[in-house]
Every structure is written in C-alpha cells, then in structure tokens.
Amino acid sequence: MAASSAIIGYNSTFAIGDGGDPTETFTAVAEVTNITPPGYSRDAIDVTHMKSDDQFREYIAGLMDAGEVQIELNYVPSASDVLIAALTGGKGNFQITLPNSITFTFAAICTAYTPAVPNDDKLSASATFKVSGKPTLA
Template sequence: MAASNVKLGYNTDFAIYNGTTYTEVAEVTSITWPGYARDAVEATHLNSDDQFREFIPGLMDAGEVTIELNFIPSASDVIVAAMTAATVGQFKITAPGGVNVVFKAIVTSYQGQSPVDDRMTASATFKVTGKPTWSAS
C-alpha cells in the first residue's frame, strides 16, 4: 500500500482581495472549504419505465466557506469591511503544498465572542457565488 500524501492544515491561508492585492486574514484557526452539491431535477413522465421516478442533473452550488479565527478587534477589520460593502467580493484559500482556490462570495455573517476565561474568537461565513477556480500557486 502506498504512503499517504495527506498534509496538516497548518500554514493554510485565507485572504480577501481588495481590488489590487490579497490581504491575508490574521490568526485564522480553521477553514471550511467550498463544497459542491448538485440539484437532482425530477424528469418523471406518465410513461416512465416501471413506475420509477427519473432525474436529470440540475444546477450546482459551491455552498459556504466558514473561517474560525482569534478575534482581535480592530477599526480596520478586513472582514467587517467586506461585510459592510454589501457586494460580491473575491477570496482565496491557499493550502500548504501550493494549491489555492479563488472564489467570489457574499459575507453573510461575522460574529465575535469574548468569554470571561478564554481567548476571544470569531467566525465568518461566506456564501459562494459562481464556480470556484482551483489552481497551483
């Protein structure tokens, strides 16, 4: 059996495009990558074979990207800026080993948390719109 090529998530980066360059989001602790789902559209008709439903492939959806991070409140927070812009933004995840995915998305949530006895954390959710582009860095 061949040895596994799996890598740790350590050194994965999440960045927001500002129109000129990508700005890396600091202290990200976890990233949920774009996923893929396809609708199944029913195509059953009155003469479908043996009374079985029929389906055809429908449209795809790349889902949501979620990041968890250490929350460092800042008046110039890049996620707050992306959220309040209320536009479709461009984002990039870069994995260790040189693969990245660039995608357009709408920031749908950003929530910080300040527990009394632990580090401050935050999570942000990005609804992907369109097809993500995968490439080598």
C-alpha cells in the first residue's frame, strides 16, 4: 500500500494584491483560520428538441464559474482594516498560498465582510469574495 501524500492546511495564507504594475505585491491577511479556495462549476445548457432520442433531455457544456472564496479569521479591530478596504473597493487580485507552495491567484470582488463580537468567545470575522474570470493555479 502506498503512503499518503496528504498535507494539512497549517501555514496557508490568504493575501491581497496591491494592484502594482508590472509586478504586483501580495500582503497576507493576519490571523486567518480557514480558507475555502475557488471551486469550479459549469452550466449545463438544455438543447432538447422535439425529436430528441427516446424523449431524453440533451445538454451541451456552458460557461464555467469559479464560484466564491471564503475566509474566516480572528477579528482584530483596526482603523485600517484591509478587508473593509477590499469590500469598499472594486475588483482586486487575491492569492491563496498552500503549505506546499501551490498558489491560487484570482481576480475577485469582496461581497461580504462580517465581524462577530460574542460575549464569551474570541472575536472573529468572515469574508466572501466572488471570483471573476479564471483563477491561475501554479
């Protein structure tokens, strides 16, 4: 039996690009506790017609979508919160780096940023990013 090549997510980062041209610099968001990378889906377009074989629906492949990226983090209140800046800004570039140095780099719009301040637990926050276009996996 072959040994597993599985790894844990420890030491992964979620970073925000500065928009630099020609070289963009990515700065990691502090205290991220969970990252959900882009997922991939494809539309199925119904092309069924009046003579489709044996009354079965027929489909062709439509456009692909990279979905949403979500992060969770320990919320550390700051007057210069980078995630509020991402939410109020337009489309930007983001990068997820995994422990084995594989990266997902993608353009996205921050669509939600939600801090939570519970009475008896740590302050936390979550943010959601709608991916625009094709992510680069390298």
